Amino acid sequence: MNLKLFISDLDGTILETEDYHRLAYNALFNELGLKQTWSKQDYVARLQTMGGNKFREIFEWMKLPEDEYRETKVQLYQRKTELYVELITRDLGNGTLGLRPGIVRFFTEVMEAGIPTAIATACVGWAAEKVVEAALGEQFLDSLAAFCGGESTPRHKPAPDIYLLAAKRASVPTSACAVLEDTSHGMRAAKDAGMICVVTPSEFAKDHDFTHADLVLEDLETPMPFTVEGMASLF
Known part of the structure; x- marks a missing residue:
């Protein structure tokens, strides 16, 4: 063979699990006190046009000084990933995934x-x-x-x-x-x-x-x- x-x-x-990334972003927005949410259509559009630069858009929503972007991006990515894992392991555990x-x-x-x-x-x-x-x-x-x-x-x-x-x-x-x-x-x-x-x-x-x-x-x-x-x- x-x-x-x-x-x-x-x-x-x-x-x-692709949609769990979107759900994790929306959970992150909620934690940050942002009013935005991404529908499936919104998220697919960002996958097609923005690649891995979604955090730039989020940073602009937060209206922080530009010199804080790099550190903020790292923090946002870490928290979004934690939420992604939490959502998946929860749903695997309860049988909905x-x-x-x-x-x-x-x-x-x-x-x-x-x-x-x-x-x-x-x-x-x-x-x-x-x-x-x-x-x-x-x-x-x-x-x-x-x-x-x-x-x-x-x-x-x-x-x-x-x-x-x-x-x-x-x-x-x-x-x-x-x-x-x-x-x-x-x-x-x-x-x-x-x-x-x-x-x-x-x-x-x-x-x-x-x-x-x-x-x-x-x-x-x-x-x-x-x-x-x-x-x-x-x-």
Whole structure:
């Protein structure tokens, strides 16, 4: 089997958590005493046009001196991330948030086949680890061949850096890696890293262009269960 390393994204791929970022921002606005809220449409527009610069907009709402921007941005990011983790772990605990279809089955099949697994996510490492542990358990987290959070590389997806790093940390050539993603940015990162990429589009990525993906599925159970053998056949 040519498949030597399976790498998964986190947000939108393992769990449908993209909207939890929006909810965390809105909770942050409330804590700051701001009247603004972001609807799903508002948030998707910012994902498309602003990248990671959403904190500039928030800072301007706060009407603080410009020389406080850098420190304030760090504080806002830290608190927003804490809220994101709190919301997800709460809803995983009470059963209102579940893993995407087929994730547990497929990840188990990968492990039983003896194929190392890695996580490569734009989410900051400490937060991503808490979410993965809450979703899949401490044993799964400890079994990973590599765990790369958003701070692991200076360039984020769609740059291939984080996938190249995951392969390097697992000591596996990029040509032997397969990636599970949910967005076009993630797909581009995986393909530019020279890897196989299977996409299960998340809620906010349904309209993305996945032309260059090796396979696009609604989820890992639809239209039929996707297997390790199916992923290996893409090489």
